[in-house]
Amino acid sequence: AKELGRNNYQLYNPQMAAPTVQSLSLMSDLRKALDKGEFVVYYQPQIRVPTGELIGVEALLRWNHPTRGMISPAQFIPLAEETGLIIPIGEWVLRTACAQVKAWAEDGYPEMRVAVNLSARQFMRDDLVDVVERALRDTGLKPHLLDLEITESMTMHNVDRAIQILHGLKNLGVMISLDDFGTGYSSLSYLKHFPIHMLKIDQSFVRDITVDPDDAAIANSIIALAHALNLKVIAEGVETEEQLGYLLEQGCQEMQGYLFSPPLPVDRLENLIRFVEKQ
Numbered sequence: 001a002k003e004l005g006r007n008n009y010q011l012y013n014p015q016m017a018a019p020t021v022q023s024l025s026l027m028s029d030l031r032k033a034l035d036k037g038e039f040v041v042y043y044q045p046q047i048r049v050p051t052g053e054l055i056g057v058e059a060l061l062r063w064n065h066p067t068r069g070m071i072s073p074a075q076f077i078p079l080a081e082e083t084g085l086i087i088p089i090g091e092w093v094l095r096t097a098c099a100q101v102k103a104w105a106e107d108g109y110p111e112m113r114v115a116v117n118l119s120a121r122q123f124m125r126d127d128l129v130d131v132v133e134r135a136l137r138d139t140g141l142k143p144h145l146l147d148l149e150i151t152e153s154m155t156m157h158n159v160d161r162a163i164q165i166l167h168g169l170k171n172l173g174v175m176i177s178l179d180d181f182g183t184g185y186s187s188l189s190y191l192k193h194f195p196i197h198m199l200k201i202d203q204s205f206v207r208d209i210t211v212d213p214d215d216a217a218i219a220n221s222i223i224a225l226a227h228a229l230n231l232k233v234i235a236e237g238v239e240t241e242e243q244l245g246y247l248l249e250q251g252c253q254e255m256q257g258y259l260f261s262p263p264l265p266v267d268r269l270e271n272l273i274r275f276v277e278k279q
């Protein structure tokens, strides 16, 4: 068994499963997946309501496994974290997403930002700022169009260091969002020290927002907090017109969810944008 010290990363990833025969075989496939070109980035639209304007996309990783088919990131991201493979995989996602959004800009699509999820391991690496800077330089993407999503829990383990990293990223001119906001343990008092741009209301609060007063109260508080701190706010997991109506009423205008579109591969997202533009 690993000693406790080496197991600390589990703090960041409480859902991590104990290794099973299945996960061990997945792990060996995962090592080869990047070289074999089995990863695909899907893009989910982020919409401004009520105009319906496409303001950005979130890059979401998919693994097209040769025998098991499409594997959800919920299954392999924890394995990738555990093995450290998330470092090369995460860098590949970052570069792929930046290159894609730059290509869309050159093809005359409306300007949009791209949100890329960072893992705890990526966030704590000394070279993160260099990696992001290189991705921007090599692809030519304007920094303000890149939105890095981190979670509260990534910052809690060493708050001073997190603030330092966030300032390094901010100095590049990129946006920073706090993903799954409200689900972590972060003290609100840290928030004012974090140079972030946006809070992302977790879908667990959005799901029952129109029926559960507790979820509604939490979502309302996050929106009010964002406004008070001059941060943008976006809701994820918006699936119904009722949720949309409620969020809009509370002053949240940026949304993402199946109501608008699921995450899509490049060609299908392009079709969607062309279709929307014609209307």
Ligand code: C2E
Binding pocket: 044, 059, 060, 061, 072, 073, 074, 077, 090, 093, 117, 118, 119, 179, 180, 203, 236, 237, 238, 239, 256, 257, 258, 259, 262, 263
């Ligand atoms: P997340 O960052 O919170 O991403 C949102 C998840 O919600 C995505 O799941 C998305 O497909 C799903 N979703 C979007 N709209 C709706 C909706 O209306 N209803 C519901 N029920 N779900 C919706 P997905 O793509 O399976 O990704 C799961 C998680 O895997 C992500 O959660 C993120 O934590 C992680 N992940 C995905 N791609 C990457 C990546 O490139 N790097 C890292 N480090 N993590 C990633």
Ligand code: CA
Binding pocket: 058, 117, 149, 179
């Ligand atoms: Ca995310």
Ligand code: CA
Binding pocket: 179, 180, 200, 202, 203, 236
């Ligand atoms: Ca999220």
Ligand code: CA
Binding pocket: 180
């Ligand atoms: Ca989530």
